Amino acid sequence: MMPTRLSYLAPLLSTILFFHSCAPEPRQEENTSAEDVRLRCEQQSSAGPDAPDYAVYMLLGSQKTKLANFQACDSIPEIEYGQYDIPQSAIAAAGGWYAGAGDYLYVMEEDGAAVFYQGWADEAQEDEGFHYTQIAILENGRLKMSAGLTRDEVVGTYALSREVGSHLVFVGMRGDTLIGEHFQLDGILPPVNQLNLLMTGLTPVDSAALQLSEPSMQFASPMGNGRFERGPQQVRMLLHLHGQPLYLEKIGSEAYSPPAG
Known part of the structure; x- marks a missing residue:
């Protein structure tokens, strides 16, 4: 007796149905919104005693993205937002104070997007407030970091002039490495146009590579x-x-190349 077409198809259909029943369920899209964003501080086990100790992460569903490095960090409860100039409507906030300076970060819902702001305060600042600026925006599930400083922009000469003692830091590039040289002087600094002559007779107190973290532009180095x-x-x-904490203003934009060591 010749087999019918159905008798040929029956084993094939059974096999298809078996594998279909064993196949994993299709992955569901995460139903998240800006209000679901959280911030997490995680201590870095590889950090040295003078290096940034904490990484600050954004959490949203299965996403986990690093936003910044802080020397001290913990979640900030809503009841304390006012102490740090954080809007009361912020979704989450984190930060901390260490060695005379503090770093802070909060996230807001704006037009359906999660917008992240980072700020700072320190004992040496001459103004008030926490200097918050936007560092990132999360929109349609994609995190975009805001354009910040570049390595070329930070190259130059930085100065702090005080009667009790002044400081100069030259920042330049040696190959692909950012280098800093720190000079310390008695009394206030002379006018800028006389600094070059003054520096010819000085030896740096410290000279070190600056391990720069972008886009936060924080750095770690042996000199501080x-x-x-x-x-x-x-x-x-x-x-x-x-x-x-020393707060230095940039006074020279020309490139500086430290001597080869």
Whole structure:
């Protein structure tokens, strides 16, 4: 007896149905919104005693993205938002204070997007507030970091002039490495046009590579940790020197090349 067409198809249909029943369920799209964003501080086990100790992450569903490095970090409860100039409507906030300076980060819902703001405060600042600027935006499931400073922009000379003692830091490139040289002087600094003559007779107190973290522009180095930031008029540098925060203004934009070591 000749087999019918159905008798040929029956085993094939059974096999298809078997594998279909064993196949995994299709992955469901995560139904998340800006209000579901969270911030997490995680201590870095590989960090040294003077390096940034915490990484700050954005969490949304299965996403986990690093936003910044802080020297101290913990979640900030809503009841304390006002102490840090954080809007009461912020979704989440984190930050901390260490060695005379603090770093802070919060996230807001704006037109359906999650917008991240980072700020700072330190004992050496001459103005008030926490200097918040937008660093990232999460929209349609995609995180986009805001354009910040570049390595070329931070190259130059930074100065802090005080009667009790002044500081100069030259920042330049040696190959692909950012190098800093720190000079310390008695009394206030002379006018800028006389600095070149003055520097010919000085030896740097410290000279070290700056391990720069982008886009936060924080750095770690043997001479101290700190960060670069864009000020109202010029780029500024915060340097934690022996536990004391020094706030230096950029006074020279020309490239500086430290001598080969």
